[in-house]
Amino acid sequence: MARAEKTTAVAEIVDSFNASAGAVLTEYRGLTVKQLQDLRRSLGENANYAVVKNTLAKLAANEAGISGVDDLLTGPTAIAFINGDVVEAAKGLRDFAKANPTLVIKGGFLDGAVLDAKEVAKLADLESREVLLGKLAGAMLASLSQAVYLLNAPLAQAARLAGALQAKAEQDPTILAGGAGVPAAAEEPPAVEAAAADEAPAEEASEDAAPAAETTDEAAADETTESTDA
Template sequence: MARADKQAAVAEIVDSFNDSAGAVLTEYRGLTVKQLQDLRRSLGENASYAVVKNTLAKIAASEAGISGVDDLLNGPTAIAFINGDVVEAAKGLRDFAKANPTLVIKGGVLDGKPLDASEIAKLADLESREVLMGKLAGAMLASLSQAVYLLNAPLAQAARLAGALQAKAEQDPSILAGGAGTPAAAEEAPAEETAPEAAAETETPADEAPAAEADAPAAEASDEGEATES
């Protein structure tokens, strides 16, 4: 490869490292051309899969500020540069490797940090970004609903209290009078208490009347006696 071609190849790999969210380094020894095509299709539009020369890839990684991947760059190497969901791409590579054991995942790069094969496997076991975002949105909506409930709870209680007072007022209108009827009732109470005394006074002459009637015959008898003596 001419020097200019090498420089262009290095620059292209550098751009791929810089523009991607992550990269997975694989060994493709034994894969057929058709299998490589199937692998590229399985990764979708958000990832590219390129066969690279190890020496050029090492230079490109160094220029991109990535360290710790030199040991991974040996044997036939192809790199999956991921522009979309890293977890989803890692799942796709893992599933393809299970179906095609000749594909070996050697490691990768995420946020400029090197990952080994076991860390790529753990990444593939995570839920996809869409699922995580859905769960996060659900949690946020649940928290918002709880907050709205807490804010509305006092208002609801006040509304229930107002409804109860209104129902009570319909049964007893004096509640709406602000207690104005209470003093009147208090003033009328003594009149009711004195009523028995008044009744007692009116009954007293009735008790004296028989005594007067009893005296009357005595007087008549006295008169009759005087008349006899005369």
């Protein structure tokens, strides 16, 4: 390989390392061209599966600041540069390896850490991002429903209390004035009116006494007349 071609190839692998969320290194010995095509189709947008030369991959890893993968770069190597869901890509590689034992997962690289084959398998056993987001959304909706219920419950109770108070007030308006159904006490009459009420019987008694006096005078006059005639 010419130096220019080598430099270009290394730069492409560096770009793939930098642009990917992670990578899974595999040995593809024994896979046919058709099987490699099927594997790429099965990964879809989650990963870009590329056959690489170990020496170029080592140079690219060093330039990308990735260390610890040199031991994985032995034998025929193809790297799945993960662009989408890391878990889905790991599941796709695992399932394809089960159906095609000639594909061997050697390890990987994720978030600055090197993974061995067992750790990649554990990654494949995790739930996908969509499933986790669905569970998170369900939990959030459940919490939101509980919060709405707790907020609305006191308001509903207050509304029922207000309705009961309104119905009670329609039956007994004095309850709104604090009377609680007891009529308010009658106001006392003014002092002048009370005094006038006390004087009225005395005047009537004087008027009644006048005829009695007249009767006494008539009796005295009759006695005088009788004395003169005698």
